[in-house]
Amino acid sequence: MQFLIYLLVYPLLWVISKLPFKILYLISDGLYVLVYHIIGYRKKVVTENLNLVFPDKTEKEIASIRKKFYRHLCDMFLEMAKTMSITNKTLEKRFKIVNPEEFERLEGLNKSIILMFGHYASWEWTIVLQNYINFKALAVYKKLANKHFDKLVRDIRSKFDLTLISTKETINTINNNEINNIKSITGFLSDQSPRLSKDVYWGEFMGIEIPCFTGAERLAKKLDLTTAFLKVTKVKRGFYEAKIITLAEDSREYPDYELTNMFLREVEKQITEAPEYYFWTHKRWKHREKKQ
Template sequence: MAAFFYYFFLLPVSYLPMFILYRFSDFLYLVIRFVYPYRKKVVLENLRNSFPEKSEKEIQRIAHQFYRHFCDLIIESIALFSMSKKQVLKRFKAKDTAAIERLYDQGKSVIITSGHYNNWEMAAVAMNPQIRHQVDGVYTPLSNKFLNRVFKASREKFGAHLRPKSDCKNMFETHQNQLVATGFGTDQCPVRHVKKTYWTKFLNQETPVMFGTEKYAKQYDYGVVFLRIEKIKRGYYQFEFDLVEDKPQDAPYGKITERHVRLLEKQILSAPQYWLWTHKRWKLKPEMMEHNNHKSA
């Protein structure tokens, strides 16, 4: 069934011109916003808790803008199945790569931190041709093996390498003689049994943050940069890097984690409609975690 869905729907649809695909997006918006609301309760609760100072009218306006953008993300992700390298690089351009280029010149591999902000799927595809480091990504495999294979192939088609998160430690061990840029999505909610979780205030809420970025940066002496993606107009993005830490082994505990969290928070506050508000980011509370002794100051 998954193969049928891919070959007879997803792939043919991906070849349609973008102006037609965006009409599908407009229709999809009406469906998931008004007919069969998609995670409406989660979206509104997240927004209200994150912006207690905003009126209900403002909250609804952000929700409206978010659902518009979310539908575009779905359509753009489908288009990536058949989008050429030239088309991708036209739609997702480097604005400023100086921070990561300096680390390359110093002979340092890097960890790229980012969140589910703007079009992270296009970033996974477009990044490798535009920086000198070899791009590696950590991902959670889909339960359907066929769909996992085709989505992975789509993301890797311009040279990036993806590894399942269960193979994360092996990935760092095997890349000690190669300059790589390993991408971590750092705004996902940790699982209860995670051994190292860092708690901090994020968008007005006590929030658990996975500690892997700081842990691996210190262990393997990787520089850390934050990937900032900006939406220029519908279907077009640009990206740049902010330096988080270039001497991780000298950084005090929590500095790296606090820094990348604050950079993501700043970006969300500037244009909240582009973050993934459907995600149940705050489903865990400190008392629910098995290991919760890592706190921000």
Template sequence: MSARPAAPWSYRLLTWLLLALAHLPLAILHGLAGVIYLLLRYVVRYRWGVVLENLRNSFPEKSAAEVERIGHQFYWHFAQVVVEILKLAAISPAELRRRMRFVNPELMTRHFAENRTVLSLGSHRGNWEWILSGAALEFPGRAAGVYKPLTNNFFEYFMRRLRTRLGADAVPMLATLRYLVQHRGEGRTLSLLTDQAAGKDDRPYWTEFLHQEAGFYTSADRLAQQLDCAVLYVGIRRVRRGYYEVKFTELPDGRAVAAGANSPDDAQRFPATEAFIRQLEADIRATPEQYLWTHRRWKHKRPENQ
């Protein structure tokens, strides 16, 4: 765990407050989520316009009433995720195991048996922060996640604490390749949330995603090919309040990426990313309220020369 940053005394008070809240039973925290829902949706109206725009564009076949209903369901889901993420600061391993069920862990462990690195491609769906800690308990000593460091020293420290306290490694984005090379041949999994919006300087793979053109990062394909990694899609869904189900799906691995590396067809050059997108799209359609609609997923546009 990273050292506590030098910070104003108010940060220490904030730490005590957050930890005190985290020690409350989840039943109480879920009650608090109702207050958060009302504040986000009706008082602050946090990105309500962005949410509605994303939903309308993603589901043009749905009526205005249906879109608004999904929007309300999303805010209720999001409020629950907020308190559940905070709970990671105090939740016991036994309780998290009880609340996180891995449907088919054998898809992961068979690669570990071959001492192969697995790239686990996830998204901002379900409770994305619980996945890493749950995997650290399901696969002890083998789980790590890539994250983008925060600019605020306190929240960088606190979020890293949440992510690593149950045994996972947290890898800064720029250290991804170094981490993979360092642990190559050890049979580990590295989690990447790959649904963020890639900009023109990120060499994105452009494709249609939920009826809209979107650019996706291709780092999974490039890393898989370079280091002969297996690749799994990580699907997570809320089955009831505070309980989640995780299911792995095999995606094209590093060898498959290498086989299509010289293809003029982008979908064949980036098969892991393409397969990830289609799996994610299907999952979002199944439970649209469980996706993070507040981010501007489609803010970048394909350059005219691509």
């Protein structure tokens, strides 16, 4: 069944990937009408999330953010498909690092780097990062249940020399690289909601206390790595910029959870500046009332 689904979906994704961007965004406009106005995909979740984190905004303001978000969501979905056939040259034009000298400076410290970022603007096109660095580029991801789509995702995201590692492979991979003196920059999408456990860290995100992932911070401290944040901004439709913000050159100097909190503050700034580009369909705050 998994292979059958893959056979049905793959040709459509491939065709989409070959379309010019102008046609791609015309399709996105139509997809927006279907997803937002007809199907109403997760509209209740999005509305609840927006009302939760923006209690002072009016119903009209919430509706405006919501519509802009769904337009961006449809763009992003098609941009993900476009990544299947996009060239390095085209991607460099559409996703630019505005301060590559900061990568160069951090690499000069001769320490591997943990690069944290959130589900904001475009995280798929961060695969272009290898063009700006000398270290080995790694990205942590969660394996897909469908092994055929999982392989497709790995192939797409590794087309520009980025190496995907599953969450279970992360510690051993980076540790082995350090033993063999292979310096790396590892990307973590760290704003997800973890499973609840007795020792989970509860931090504040958009004014609400929630359980937080701390794996990136713990790894940085354990292996003495530099910690940085990648701030991605949507410039206009189909174009993004990213800025490297150093959080800690010596991660071990910081108290437990401070780096995680610093990361959350950076994501909050992005959301405050342009909330429509955050990934509101996910239930980031679903555990907020379960702290014991």
